[in-house]
Amino acid sequence: MLILKRAEIPYSEVTPKDVYLNRRKFLAAAPAAFLAARELLSPRRALAGARLNVALKSPFSTTEPVTSPDIVTHYNNFYEFGTSKDEPARYAKNFRTSPWTVSVEGDCAKPRKFSMDDILKLAPLEERIYRHRCVEAWSIVVPWIGYSLSVLLNLVQPTPKAKYVAFQSYWDLGQMPMARPQMAGIDFPYVEGLRLDEAMHPLALLCVGMYGEALPPQDGAPVRLVVPWKYGFKSIKSIVKIKLVGGQPPTTWNMANAHEYGFYSNVNPEVDHPRWSQAREQRLPSLFKNHPTQMFNGYASQVAGLYAGMDLRKNY
Amino acid sequence: MLKSRWTKIVVFLLCLVPFSRLVAVALAYVLQPDLSGGLWHFWVPSLPPNPLDFFTHLTGDWTIRLIVATLAITPLRQLLAAPDLIRFRRMIGLFAFFYGSLHFLTYLWFDKLFDFHEIWKDVGKRPFITAGFTAFVLMVPLALTSTKGWIRRLGGKRWQRLHRLIYVTAVAAVVHYYWLVKSDVRLPLLYGALVAVLLLYRVVSSFRKRIRQRDAVAPPAPVRV
Numbered sequence: 001m002l003i004l005k006r007a008e009i010p011y012s013e014v015t016p017k018d019v020y021l022n023r024r025k026f027l028a029a030a031p032a033a034f035l036a037a038r039e040l041l042s043p044r045r046a047l048a049g050a051r052l053n054v055a056l057k058s059p060f061s062t063t064e065p066v067t068s069p070d071i072v073t074h075y076n077n078f079y080e081f082g083t084s085k086d087e088p089a090r091y092a093k094n095f096r097t098s099p100w101t102v103s104v105e106g107d108c109a110k111p112r113k114f115s116m117d118d119i120l121k122l123a124p125l126e127e128r129i130y131r132h133r134c135v136e137a138w139s140i141v142v143p144w145i146g147y148s149l150s151v152l153l154n155l156v157q158p159t160p161k162a163k164y165v166a167f168q169s170y171w172d173l174g175q176m177p178m179a180r181p182q183m184a185g186i187d188f189p190y191v192e193g194l195r196l197d198e199a200m201h202p203l204a205l206l207c208v209g210m211y212g213e214a215l216p217p218q219d220g221a222p223v224r225l226v227v228p229w230k231y232g233f234k235s236i237k238s239i240v241k242i243k244l245v246g247g248q249p250p251t252t253w254n255m256a257n258a259h260e261y262g263f264y265s266n267v268n269p270e271v272d273h274p275r276w277s278q279a280r281e282q283r284l285p286s287l288f289k290n291h292p293t294q295m296f297n298g299y300a301s302q303v304a305g306l307y308a309g310m311d312l313r314k315n316y
Numbered sequence: 317m318l319k320s321r322w323t324k325i326v327v328f329l330l331c332l333v334p335f336s337r338l339v340a341v342a343l344a345y346v347l348q349p350d351l352s353g354g355l356w357h358f359w360v361p362s363l364p365p366n367p368l369d370f371f372t373h374l375t376g377d378w379t380i381r382l383i384v385a386t387l388a389i390t391p392l393r394q395l396l397a398a399p400d401l402i403r404f405r406r407m408i409g410l411f412a413f414f415y416g417s418l419h420f421l422t423y424l425w426f427d428k429l430f431d432f433h434e435i436w437k438d439v440g441k442r443p444f445i446t447a448g449f450t451a452f453v454l455m456v457p458l459a460l461t462s463t464k465g466w467i468r469r470l471g472g473k474r475w476q477r478l479h480r481l482i483y484v485t486a487v488a489a490v491v492h493y494y495w496l497v498k499s500d501v502r503l504p505l506l507y508g509a510l511v512a513v514l515l516l517y518r519v520v521s522s523f524r525k526r527i528r529q530r531d532a533v534a535p536p537a538p539v540r541v
Contacts, residue, residue: 075365083500085369136498138366185499256499275442275496277434287345287367289427 049216052120052145052209054127060203061129062298067140069211071284076218077134078237079186080171080179087178088218095175095217097238102223106166106244109157116222120208122155123147127212128205128226133267133297135231137289138282144226145209150200158196158244165199166249167192167225168241186256192236193249193263194227195306203228203302207235229299231265262316266307267297271316318400327404331411334378338418341370368426375419380489380507382412387486387514394521406462409482413459416452444495451488454481483518486511 078088081095102119105111114122125145133139153165171179171189179188198204205226208215215221220237227234233253243249253261260274269279269292283291296303307315317323340359345367349356364370386409393401428435438445458479460466467475490511494504 071365074362079499083498085366138369183500183502185497185501275444277438282366282368284366285363287371287426288429289368290429 050214051212052125052214054145054212055124056126058126058128060302061127061143062131062141064129064131064141066129066143067284072140072142072210073216073218075284077136077232078218078220079184080169080176080188080190080238081218082178083184091178092217095221095238097217097222100222100240102239102242104152104156104242104244107159107162107246108244109159110155112156114152116208119152119206119223123151125208130205130226130228131297132226132228132232132235133281133293135233135261135265135273135278137273137276137278137280137293138284139291139293140284142210143212144205144207145212146205146207146226148202149204149206149225150202152206152242153196153199153244156244161246162244163196164245164247164249165194165196166241166243166245167194167236167239168243169236170238170240186252190236190252191250192225192234193251194234195248196244197306198227198303201303201306203299229266229296229303231267233261234265264307264312264315266303266312266316267293268295268312268316269293270295271313318398318403324403324407328407331382331408334374334415335418338371338374341367368422371422371426372419375415375422376493378415379412379419380493382408382415383482383486383489384507384510384514386412386482387511391514391517410459410462413455416455420448420452444492447488447495448492451485451492454485454488458482458485483515486515 074089075085076088077085078092081088081091098116100116102114103111104114124147126147127143127145129141129143131139132142169190173179178184181187194204205228207220207224207226208222210219215224220235223239224237225235225239234251248263251261251263253265254263267278272278278293280289281291281293282289294300337359340356341364344351344356344360344363351357351360351362386405389401389405389408393399424430424435428438439449440446458481461470461475461478470478490504490508493507494501497504
């Protein structure tokens, strides 16, 4: 007798490909109530994994194929949770991101502490599909969720003294036992910085989610920066402090090795890293480093003006 | 036990385990099987997100581990009074060369797409590549002359002198590793320490041997009456 075993998931239940690919439409329709329900169910990790209500799709999005979320959540540089790429996914699992406050201070008329609730409500959330190019010469394409950083900065009203923006990541040895200079080889807390005009550029994204959901811990929950025309390390994760300042602020990788990592760190195929060429990149999960790297990571038409007249070889 | 033919086969198979993982991952990329259960899951728990990284690290890690292992054979033979360990030295050395070749091939093929102009520029311009290239190139004559025939042709003394090149390879491999990591130097330092201890052992033991020889040859000091 022939006994047919039923497949665990009948094909009728598999998401049709066009629905899956039209994630953006689906997200626009997803009820906001879902988010609230998730928060009630797991107060400790209120945000990670929660669906976000994305209202807009962005004209800044690329049409290149999006990288599988499996890769984006299991191949991370987040030294607070270990220096191997696979460690953040394992060791950031229980990272507490609620309650969370981001203090915006310094040379501004209205310094303010924002809760995550505030941040989620400052502007309608947009999905922006950006290329993300690591200084190590691999790249991914990620559907980030957030809004322009300028929204937040305009709210606190930078004074004329403010010329730069300094960012600082969360740092807590209790939750991040590996975040020590003698283990990771870099100083903590992680700090980054942008010129004010770079930070005000509409492409600079204050990011709270990806793939339709709140950011997972290993990707910088609950709120991070995404600066798509710069190498990945400029896009600081798990931000707790944003400070408007008059002078160029110190940045972590530049302090660790100024010769290799400059303040600007704009993606530039013509300026090599001292230890490897930046002309080509590996578009994950490709085995080959055969994808040509574009000037400013393909965002030259929008951002090249910020650097008019600058020697990009000197200001790497 | 060290004398048994089976031990040698076991060591051979153990040295192939990392290679089998490499092959399994390569096959998994091609065949895209369900990795959630069975033998697949045991060998390839999940597809590595960056296959180039995975191949590079796996082959590099095993090259330096096996180089350290061959260097450890002589001291272990003496310290453990286990001269039969010598039976494994050539095999381990050849496996170090095997993984080193795969490591080099990964770089040539997947990273540089066999662009030899680029590669040559890299070797000259980037110190960590220069060091890695040196470590690999110096292993080639050792692998070629690893046979009994070559030992006979060169004569034991000369053969041994040639094969001391492995000391240079070991140091160059550690330097390569140290120079390539971004900031976390703990593992390169560990390998550096192991190689340093193993080389220092040789310095000390040859120094002691020389003293013993000198004492044996020197005439007894004249006794003044």
